[in-house]
Amino acid sequence: MVIESMSNASTVMGGVLRQSHDSVDLRMRRCLEHQVSATDAAAVLSAMRTTVDQVLDPGSLDGVGFDGPKFCSYPPGGYFRAHNDRSEDPADPGVVRGRQFSVVCLLNDDDPSDQLPAFDGGVLVIHAPLGDGRREPRNIAMRAGSVAVFAADLLHEVRPVRGGIRYSAIGWLFQKTPAHQEPHQG
Ligand SMILES: O=C(O)CCC(=O)C(=O)O
Numbered sequence: 001m002v003i004e005s006m007s008n009a010s011t012v013m014g015g016v017l018r019q020s021h022d023s024v025d026l027r028m029r030r031c032l033e034h035q036v037s038a039t040d041a042a043a044v045l046s047a048m049r050t051t052v053d054q055v056l057d058p059g060s061l062d063g064v065g066f067d068g069p070k071f072c073s074y075p076p077g078g079y080f081r082a083h084n085d086r087s088e089d090p091a092d093p094g095v096v097r098g099r100q101f102s103v104v105c106l107l108n109d110d111d112p113s114d115q116l117p118a119f120d121g122g123v124l125v126i127h128a129p130l131g132d133g134r135r136e137p138r139n140i141a142m143r144a145g146s147v148a149v150f151a152a153d154l155l156h157e158v159r160p161v162r163g164g165i166r167y168s169a170i171g172w173l174f175q176k177t178p179a180h181q182e183p184h185q186g
């Protein structure tokens with residue numbers, strides 16, 4: 001299963017994209033990215049596709065490509081501070097500037113009674129704009145296998161993990177442009 005192969009996979013510290021360079025910035029993000037097999041990636045991708053097809057109307061997927069999924073683990077003390085996934089920086093790749101939707105699949109949860117490793121904390125929070133300049137934090141309730149789809153320009157964060165390891169996968173639906181037909185690597 002995916003978590004098992006993530007545990008055996010090679011990892012790098014999760015970076016933050018700036019001017020088309022991924023760099024580790026522990027003020028923003030503390031987690032690991034894992035290389036998993038194509039078979040494991042395909043299983044998660046298919047769960048993501050199922051939800052995307054349920055929640056988005058097919059017309060909104062014209063000319064849209066998928067980048068990912070990326071597999072991340074958040075150890076105790078791990079987090080991803082408030083950010084949005086769509087870059088406005090012309091120096092960044094088109095697949096990142098063109099992100100329309102973020103798709104998150106949570107791979108485990110806080111339930112100690114199943115076979116999966118459990119974690120505490122690590123809630124995905126969306127800071128929804130109220131329209132008057134204020135934002136309201138909304139905890140996204142997810143279980144292992146839940147898929148969340150949200151607009152890539154919405155502010156969101158992963159709250160610090162208090163115990164155990166939180167495993168998740170993330171991908172993005174991006175608007176293809178003639179110059180940027182293919183997802184970049186990494
Ligand atoms: O793991 C998650 O719930 C979301 C991670 C995230 O926001 C990101 O990788 O951009």
Ligand SMILES: [Fe+2]
Nearest residue numbers: 083084085156
């Ligand atoms: Fe994000």
